[in-house]
Amino acid sequence: MLPSFSPSEFVAVLNQSFEGVYPQVEIEGEVLQFKISKNRWVYFDICDEQSKLRCFGTVYLLPTPIENGMRVKIVCAPRLHPQFGFSLTIQSLQLSGEGSIKKAADLLERKLEAEGLFAADRKRSVAYPPQTIGLITSSESAAYNDFIKVLAARFGGINISLADVQVQGESAVGQIVRAITWFNQSAAAPDVLVLIRGGGSKDDLQAFSSEQVTRAVAASRIPTVVAIGHETDISLAERAADLHASTPSNAAELLVPDRRTLLANLSHQRVTLRTGLLKMVTTSEQLLSESKQQLLEASQQFLDNTGLNYERLRRHLVSLSPEATLKRGYAVVRSNDKVVKSVQSVKPGNDLTITFVDGQIAGKVQ
Amino acid sequence: MTTEQLQAELAAIITWFESDQVDIDKAVEQYKKGLKIADQLKKRLEETKNSIAKLNSHFDA
Numbered sequence: 001m002l003p004s005f006s007p008s009e010f011v012a013v014l015n016q017s018f019e020g021v022y023p024q025v026e027i028e029g030e031v032l033q034f035k036i037s038k039n040r041w042v043y044f045d046i047c048d049e050q051s052k053l054r055c056f057g058t059v060y061l062l063p064t065p066i067e068n069g070m071r072v073k074i075v076c077a078p079r080l081h082p083q084f085g086f087s088l089t090i091q092s093l094q095l096s097g098e099g100s101i102k103k104a105a106d107l108l109e110r111k112l113e114a115e116g117l118f119a120a121d122r123k124r125s126v127a128y129p130p131q132t133i134g135l136i137t138s139s140e141s142a143a144y145n146d147f148i149k150v151l152a153a154r155f156g157g158i159n160i161s162l163a164d165v166q167v168q169g170e171s172a173v174g175q176i177v178r179a180i181t182w183f184n185q186s187a188a189a190p191d192v193l194v195l196i197r198g199g200g201s202k203d204d205l206q207a208f209s210s211e212q213v214t215r216a217v218a219a220s221r222i223p224t225v226v227a228i229g230h231e232t233d234i235s236l237a238e239r240a241a242d243l244h245a246s247t248p249s250n251a252a253e254l255l256v257p258d259r260r261t262l263l264a265n266l267s268h269q270r271v272t273l274r275t276g277l278l279k280m281v282t283t284s285e286q287l288l289s290e291s292k293q294q295l296l297e298a299s300q301q302f303l304d305n306t307g308l309n310y311e312r313l314r315r316h317l318v319s320l321s322p323e324a325t326l327k328r329g330y331a332v333v334r335s336n337d338k339v340v341k342s343v344q345s346v347k348p349g350n351d352l353t354i355t356f357v358d359g360q361i362a363g364k365v366q
Numbered sequence: 367m368t369t370e371q372l373q374a375e376l377a378a379i380i381t382w383f384e385s386d387q388v389d390i391d392k393a394v395e396q397y398k399k400g401l402k403i404a405d406q407l408k409k410r411l412e413e414t415k416n417s418i419a420k421l422n423s424h425f426d427a
Contacts, residue, residue, distance in 0.1 A: 176425075280390060
């Protein structure tokens with residue numbers, strides 16, 4: 001006897017069968033009829049030459065923008081919907097094939113560019129030198145060692161907080177984004193965030209061109225420096241960073257001055273100080289010498305002026321002397337050794353002595 | 367004081383010497399202060415090391 005079902009029962013039985021036999025499968029194929037609904041739901045067909053299967057998922061599962069023609073590998077659960085038929089519920093999606101990856105990267109770059117994430121006017125200045133650095137990298141990488149070594153050779157006194165993350169592989173994107181978020185939410189946020197890794201293949205570097213890492217770098221309220229060693233193409237995270245260095249060592253060079261240069265400057269400043277002091281001593285001596293000269297000149301002038309005045313005074317005094325007056329024809333009349341200044345002061349019969357310039361004569365008042 | 371503050375102070379002293387004012391007492395005082403700062407800076411530049419603290423947080427989901 002054949003099994004007999006109602007449509008709903010048969011849908012339920014088939015879904016149970018799928019869950020039992022193929023709870024999760026991986027399918028690789030080409031994307032066709034890609035569609036996003038309400039900015040949330042994603043629909044497309046995954047195809048090969050003979051077949052196509054309807055796929056359904058959310059936009060949050062897409063690692064990058066998708067277009068028709070791209071080759072993808074999806075992990076999904078087969079399901080029969082009571083009304084819409086068979087579909088694959090996507091659990092994860094990744095691009096496959098060099099062409100698809102390149103195409104997706106170009107699409108993402110154009111999208112982020114249009115949003116202004118790489119705009120020059122978004123770039124902020126980075127503290128020079130920073131006192132604290134939030135370093136995001138793998139502590140086992142050559143990039144980490146290069147950065148620390150070059151930084152130590154150039155400058156000291158910087159406090160580095162290391163977020164040890166994977167810089168490639170499946171966990172890399174999530175770990176890097178969480179580390180950026182952690183530093184941004186930290187009460188004692190560092191002066192700068194430095195995200196670095198060494199060079200590698202395109203696959204190795206994929207995390208640095210992922211939408212999530214690029215957006216996290218662009219959204220960081222702490223200024224960012226991103227450097228990937230010796231790659232041909234610049235990653236999107238580097239483009240979104242406030243400062244892009246060519247290698248991890250170069251990042252250290254851009255962040256801090258070289259202590260040898262600073263020590264040379266210091267020697268120069270010592271010389272400048274000494275020169276400044278000597279110049280001031282010389283200037284003071286000159287000013288002192290000028291003041292001395294001015295004092296001498298002023299004293300001389302004073303003495304000269306005083307001498308002139310003295311001579312004038314002396315002449316004036318001489319002109320006022322009794323001898324000078326007598327010389328001019330005057331005479332002094334005395335009575336009883338007192339100068340007679342008025343006719344009232346003498347009486348008839350008083351003796352008088354009259355002094356001229358050249359002698360005296362005696363007389364009597366009548 | 368931070369290294370940057372010391373550098374700024376030394377630069378200010380040098381600027382003072384470059385000005386036109388003449389005050390020999392202050393100049394001697396500034397010179398001594400400048401040399402002291404330069405010594406401090408030299409010591410810091412030569413001896414101060416960077417510190418590295420690995421965060422305990424793991425950044426897995």
